[in-house]
Amino acid sequence: MIQIIIATHGSLSEGFKDAVELIMGESENLHTFSLYQETGIDLFGDSILAKIESLPSKDGIVIFTDLFGASPYNQTTIKMKDLKNVNYRIISGVNLPMVIECLTLCKMGITLDELWQPVVNVGKEGIKDFRQEFEKHMMKRGD
Template sequence: MTGILIVTHGEMATGLMDSLSLIMGEQDGYQTLGLKHGDDIVEFSEKIQSGICQLDKGDGVLVLVDLFSASPYNQAALCFNKLKDHSYRLISGVNLPMLIEAFNQRMIGADLETMYQAAMSAGKDGIKEFLEEMARMKESSNK
């Protein structure tokens, strides 16, 4: 089973998993990490490395972070050189549609590559604006 590690600023990762559990039920094979004020960045990096190692049962780990090029992302990216024996993909911009898709893909037995591609698509496709969507719906019903 592919592991899933969610790494964010503050309690966002925990909140996302709380929402996911409400929608999909309790899950396993994942961890959440939150960077808080005053946290030592070296210790935080070690927690990320430990999480990847613990979650990788041979199928790799999907690492989802909140912001590109911010501390959670940077620390997860720096782990690549230290964790050459572990396969993982790192995606920034984690949101609930992305997370749901990642867990759905895992439930149907998708591999890490398929999971990360599907999660990225769902994350992007899950961003909508109401008036634009109403206009699209009206346009398609007029055809």
Template sequence: MKKRRVIVRQILLASHAELAKGILSAVELIAGTQQNLKVYSAYTDAADVHFKDQMLQDLNKMDPEDEVILVTDLFGGSVNNELLELTKRPRTYLVTGMNLLLALSLILGPAGESTEDLIRRCVEEARQGILYCNDPLPEAQDTDEF
């Protein structure tokens, strides 16, 4: 009997300049080295290959059964717009509005949760984590820290 392969959830962060690299640095400081997390910096002088071309090369090396979550920095920005067509790839999802809470939530999310449910939950958590701290803070629902 052939052993069934475990589907891997890959997370690819893409941003203008070095934002994605900064998010990676902070994620790994908090959660350790992440094997299924890659970053792409667009429009930098150091880029030998266009970020989308590099991403396509990496996607072609992945198992087609793997799930891929693409996370970009800005809705309507060129990075996000260039990656829209990749959502035609099976099991590929695109999320925008990259921030540290969103990235951590996606990476640390339970493997058993459906990817679409994970994304929706993490986006909502990231929204709730954006606060104007001069305003009175809402009452905490629980006392756990992230």
């Protein structure tokens, strides 16, 4: 099964896991990493690399990060060069719909190469402005 890692600043990754498991139940292939102020960047990078190396990764690994170009993203991309023969995708801007879609597709047996684009699309489509959606809905009703 594809392994999923959420790597974020602070306890955001644990919050995502908690929310996902509330909705979908416990998942053995969902892992979290948190960068705290007292955590050194090198220690964070080494820890995430060690975790990736310990995972059964024959089906691949999806790594979600919170911010493109920030420390969790940078450390993950830097450490991935040390891995050989691991199929992975690093996706920044994680949101709850993305993680739920990823877990759902993993359970369906979809491959990593087929998985990443629908996950990114769901993440983008999950961003809505209430007023714009409300006005669209009212226009369809003719109100």
